[in-house]
Amino acid sequence: EPEVTQTPSHQVTQMGQEVILRCVPISNHLYFYWYRQILGQKVEFLVSFYNNEISEKSEIFDDQFSVERPDGSNFTLKIRSTKLEDSAMYFCASSDFGGNQPQHFGDGTRLSIL
Amino acid sequence: AQKVTQAQTEISVVEKEDVTLDCVYETRDTTYYLFWYKQPPSGELVFLIRRNSFDEQNEISGRYSWNFQKSTSSFNFTITASQVVDSAVYFCALSEGERSGNTPLVFGKGTRLSVIA
Numbered sequence: 001e002p003e004v005t006q007t008p009s010h011q012v013t014q015m016g017q018e019v020i021l022r023c024v025p026i027s028n029h030l031y032f033y034w035y036r037q038i039l040g041q042k043v044e045f046l047v048s049f050y051n052n053e054i055s056e057k058s059e060i061f062d063d064q065f066s067v068e069r070p071d072g073s074n075f076t077l078k079i080r081s082t083k084l085e086d087s088a089m090y091f092c093a094s095s096d097f098g099g100n101q102p103q104h105f106g107d108g109t110r111l112s113i114l
Numbered sequence: 115a116q117k118v119t120q121a122q123t124e125i126s127v128v129e130k131e132d133v134t135l136d137c138v139y140e141t142r143d144t145t146y147y148l149f150w151y152k153q154p155p156s157g158e159l160v161f162l163i164r165r166n167s168f169d170e171q172n173e174i175s176g177r178y179s180w181n182f183q184k185s186t187s188s189f190n191f192t193i194t195a196s197q198v199v200d201s202a203v204y205f206c207a208l209s210e211g212e213r214s215g216n217t218p219l220v221f222g223k224g225t226r227l228s229v230i231a
Contacts, residue, residue, distance in 0.1 A: 031216035043159070043205060045218035056218060091159060095216060100147040100166075100209050103219060105159035 006106035023092030033093040120222035137206030145211035154202040
């Protein structure tokens with residue numbers, strides 16, 4: 001069964017450094033998302049992406065964050081200057097077109113900021 | 115604004131017991147979608163079910179069943195004859211359906227289910 005893949009599974013970064021989280025969505029899906037989950041808390045929406053542009057973003061997704069689809073398969077989340085509070089599990093998801101089709105999630109990238 | 119409440123933070127049951135996980139939602143939309151996801155100890159999020167607001171039929175899939183009641187804004191999830199492998203955090207989620215295209219999921223805080231052998 002097709003799945004969303006995320007790399008790396010764990011990223012440790014010094015505060016202030018830039019980090020790029022990578023995702024390969026399911027190949028025929030058109031909508032892409034990033035969510036985050038701070039340890040022990042609920043999953044929170046960051047941004048959605050369709051047709052090569054951001055379609056919606058939350059208050060969390062400030063100027064330090066950006067997303068890109070650099071080629072036909074990858075979808076990346078960049079955090080420009082990481083802060084301690086960016087430590088979380090970051091999930092990528094993708095969904096098919098229309099009718100709020102289920103979002104299928106990757107296994108997540110655990111980001112630890114030191 | 116949309117909101118999902120999972121009042122049960124943690125539940126512990128003995129294997130083979132039935133268990134119901136509660137989910138109450140708030141939305142002003144007449145068209146919306148409800149979801150359940152499972153997060154096992156390994157951390158991934160596994161899609162379980164999607165329901166739209168016009169379909170109030172209950173659904174059964176093996177040992178899992180879901181009860182959707184618009185009158186009480188609830189979408190409860192029951193596991194029959196629980197097994198140790200059911201131990202996980204279960205999230206209820208909501209997305210609006212009034213506009214076309216993709217809409218974000220709003221998650222509840224999750225219920226941690228522990229099934230003891």
